[in-house]
Amino acid sequence: MGSYYDIDDIIAEEEPVSVVLQQPANGVGIDPSAEKNCVDQGSKVELPFWLANELCQRNAVSVLVPACFDEKTRLEIQADPACVDLRSRSPYFYEFGCKMAPIVGDRTLGFLLFSAFRSRYKELLTKAHTASYVAAPKILSRLTKEEVNLYEAAQSSVAAFKKWRVGGRRFQPASVLGRKRRSDE
Amino acid sequence: MAVQSEPDYSLFTAQEIEFVAEDELIEIVPNMRMDPLNLICGDFGPFLPQIAAQVPLWLAVALKKRGKCTIRPPEWMSVEKLTRVLEAERDSEREFQLLPFHYVEISRLLFDHARDDIPDIYMVRSLIEDIRDVRFHKVQSSLETFDGRTSAVQIKSLSAMEVNIVRPFVARALQSFQKLDSLLPETDSTPNNQPQEADKASKGRRVLRGR
Numbered sequence: 226m227g228s229y230y231d232i233d234d235i236i237a238e239e240e241p242v243s244v245v246l247q248q249p250a251n252g253v254g255i256d257p258s259a260e261k262n263c264v265d266q267g268s269k270v271e272l273p274f275w276l277a278n279e280l281c282q283r284n285a286v287s288v289l290v291p292a293c294f295d296e297k298t299r300l301e302i303q304a305d306p307a308c309v310d311l312r313s314r315s316p317y318f319y320e321f322g323c324k325m326a327p328i329v330g331d332r333t334l335g336f337l338l339f340s341a342f343r344s345r346y347k348e349l350l351t352k353a354h355t356a357s358y359v360a361a362p363k364i365l366s367r368l369t370k371e372e373v374n375l376y377e378a379a380q381s382s383v384a385a386f387k388k389w390r391v392g393g394r395r396f397q398p399a400s401v402l403g404r405k406r407r408s409d410e
Numbered sequence: 411m412a413v414q415s416e417p418d419y420s421l422f423t424a425q426e427i428e429f430v431a432e433d434e435l436i437e438i439v440p441n442m443r444m445d446p447l448n449l450i451c452g453d454f455g456p457f458l459p460q461i462a463a464q465v466p467l468w469l470a471v472a473l474k475k476r477g478k479c480t481i482r483p484p485e486w487m488s489v490e491k492l493t494r495v496l497e498a499e500r501d502s503e504r505e506f507q508l509l510p511f512h513y514v515e516i517s518r519l520l521f522d523h524a525r526d527d528i529p530d531i532y533m534v535r536s537l538i539e540d541i542r543d544v545r546f547h548k549v550q551s552s553l554e555t556f557d558g559r560t561s562a563v564q565i566k567s568l569s570a571m572e573v574n575i576v577r578p579f580v581a582r583a584l585q586s587f588q589k590l591d592s593l594l595p596e597t598d599s600t601p602n603n604q605p606q607e608a609d610k611a612s613k614g615r616r617v618l619r620g621r
Contacts, residue, residue, distance in 0.1 A: 335594045382575045
């Protein structure tokens with residue numbers, strides 16, 4: 226679990242998750258529209274994932290499958306994974322799914338994620354290495370953060386190789402030398 | 411050694427790979443007389459005019475720049491051999507032809523510095539570009555068959571530059587696959603028999619030659 230300081234991890238855990246409370250909660254202002262400050266047992270609230278995770282481990286809530294993994298998404302992924310706009314569901318689709326899988330009672334989530342990633346990976350492979358800059362924004366808007374990382378890694382290495390291939394100056398002046406030094410008093 | 415902008419998966423820059431490639435031995439024909447050179451990597455010489463000698467590529471380029479030798483292109487760099495390699499690459503779907511590990515870098519260095527020493531340079535250049543293209547597409551198609559069970563990838567006879575290009579992508583992709591695979595319940599643990607399964611790092615790692 227070396228990802229405590231990982232920014233992506235932190236943001237991924239901010240995703241809202243709807244939970245059903247198993248115990249009544251007093252004194253918390255979760256639902257701003259309620260008159261009283263306590264929430265009854267069995268009611269549905271939206272909590273960020275990190276909170277839901279902790280409460281679930283204490284058996285205080287039970288977690289429902291979030292909206293980004295619902296039926297509509299599943300059908301779209303089965304139809305054509307490469308074209309599904311996963312970013313609009315959640316930019317941290319895979320990470321979020323990985324975290325959700327142990328606590329939510331849905332066995333098929335893992336399969337869904339895996340098959341989606343595998344099919345999209347094929348597309349990503351070819352596009353990342355060969356696409357020009359024109360096509361980039363269209364594809365990038367559909368990818369999750371994780372896939373964008375992959376994509377950019379490939380792009381940068383291909384670009385570096387092309388730049389090297391062209392040739393040019395083997396030696397470049399150090400950036401420190403470029404600036405004019407002000408004479409000291 | 412690697413560029414620090416990618417802390418997770420270090421990428422050798424192309425210049426670093428080129429630097430490593432310059433250690434390869436190549437044949438030169440000096441046009442002057444020189445005493446033997448006792449370098450850390452070995453002894454070279456004595457150099458007599460018109461007698462061929464084997465030196466590392468960096469030394470050959472340095473001598474060439476000073477006009478002290480002519481470089482003889484390596485034997486794999488002839489038009490016939492390269493045409494044959496290109497045909498073979500196009501014919502076989504999965505296999506790569508055996509080319510020197512650093513053929514991209516060596517050829518680029520020679521094009522830059524020893525232009526007049528290579529016969530039919532334009533033909534050779536275009537052949538090498540074609541070979542590179544075909545191999546790269548083959549690399550991509552063979553990388554498509556990943557799975558959750560893949561723990562390592564081996565592709566035989568890949569060259570240093572090609573390995574370097576795909577290294578960050580493959581490393582991250584493998585990691586993502588592993589992460590997602592851990593979600594799946596352990597159904598049947600029959601490891602997937604990938605047609606090329608071994609350690610890709612062994613292809614990318616530079617072999618330290620015994621001096």
